[in-house]
Amino acid sequence: MSLSTTARTQLRRKRERQADDCAALHAVLDEALLCHLGLVDGDGAPLVLPTMHARVGEVVYVHGSSGAASLATEREVCLTVTLLDGLVLARSVFSHSANYRSAVVRGRARRVTDPDEHLTALRAVVEHLTPGQWDHARRPDRRETAATAVLALDLAEASVKVRQGPPGDPEEVAAGDRRWAGVVPVTTVLGAPETCPALPDDVTVPEHVRTWAGG
Amino acid sequence: MSLSTTARTQLRRKRERQADDCAALHAVLDEALLCHLGLVDGDGAPLVLPTMHARVGEVVYVHGSSGAASLATEREVCLTVTLLDGLVLARSVFSHSANYRSAVVRGRARRVTDPDEHLTALRAVVEHLTPGQWDHARRPDRRETAATAVLALDLAEASVKVRQGPPGDPEEVAAGDRRWAGVVPVTTVLGAPETCPALPDDVTVPEHVRTWAGG
Secondary structure: OEOOOOOOOOOOOOHHHEEOEHHHHHHHHHHOOOEEEEEEOOOOOEEEEEEOEEEEOOEEEEEEEOOOHHHOOOEEEEEEEEEEEEEEEOOEHHHOEEEEEEEEEEEEEEEOOOHHHHHHHHHHHHHHHOOOHHHHOEOOOHHHHHOEEEEEEEOOOEEEEEEOOOOOOOHHHHOOOOOOOEEEEEEEEEOOOEEOOOOOOOOOOOHHHHOOOOO | OEOOOOOOOOOOOOHHHEEOEHHHHHHHHHHOOOEEEEEEOOOOOEEEEEEOEEEEOOEEEEEEEOOOHHHOOOEEEEEEEEEEEEEEEOOEHHHOEEEEEEEEEEEEEEEOOOHHHHHHHHHHHHHHHOOOHHHHOEOOOHHHHHOEEEEEEEOOOEEEEEEOOOOOOOHHHHOOOOOOOEEEEEEEEEOOOEEOOOOOOOOOOOHHHHOOOOO
């Protein structure tokens, strides 16, 4: 399926870096452990807050405290996710770059008020970041649910930008430049689980955490 | 030195997570390989773009193409940097969290026009991300310099937020809950350099890259 590109999400520069399918958008959103949510504050100034998200179909959810002003009302937002894959070292300073996959989703976020959708969103966020924990941990009670605000943003207006591969200045090699150039890969790594010190010594890391955490 | 907190950068929630010294701000900016730059577009909607930055004293610089509309003029911006340090798995879904260090810098960004400051900023960005490359790679020529826009943002109005440590629901242990809880560390790792395939086989990774890249 193709992404629906609007004037706001059509790249004006480096169009060859634009991915145009929903699968690419989903993959970036699903891999990222955090997103940055942009909004315009009461004085008209931009504000960018890091938060955590999850995608369910063609909607991305973010959650936070009901007391957070940023989540209080329906508003225009921009949700951006960036996966840094490498530092690109070129022969020229000018051609230095980064390998990355980024997604920008723009639109009007709505505050989720339906109890079923609210629960679905919370579950999605927990399972996105810490698979298996929704069934392992104690579920939110009424007070905790009320204290958690959820925003929903449709993926209707989004763009994905990707840069991969070696440095972009090979013509300098052809011209006889033997300077080293290449890519230093960047990865996000999960380490071995560290058990909460408040627990008794005989409580061990459960299987569902071992499967995705580091060793 | 203390951070100068204004009404816009004083945390309204979770104030215990607010760091209040410039050293903490500098450390977060200096460790991060990328930032997210928020601005308000011509229609009053928020836009968040990933980009790369470097700090020089009490100024943070970002750079991009002179053709990028986002860098064209002096404007209000919000530069946010987030270092994710861990996923926090609690006994209750509600207490799930993340360990992180984040910085939010707000203010009016100015376009750098002074040639010396422009060069200083470019050098700082290159050396921040790929130490040693400013002396290794070919420096920008007149055309390349003109094609590169630099924005400067003073660190005068900034906040730093930090969460560290184990899950925040130990009272559930005291109440007899033996469910596992803990932290899964998250780290950003640099891999072994991958030489550009356009280079002859006898060109090897230089010492200044080996010192900071992975093995």
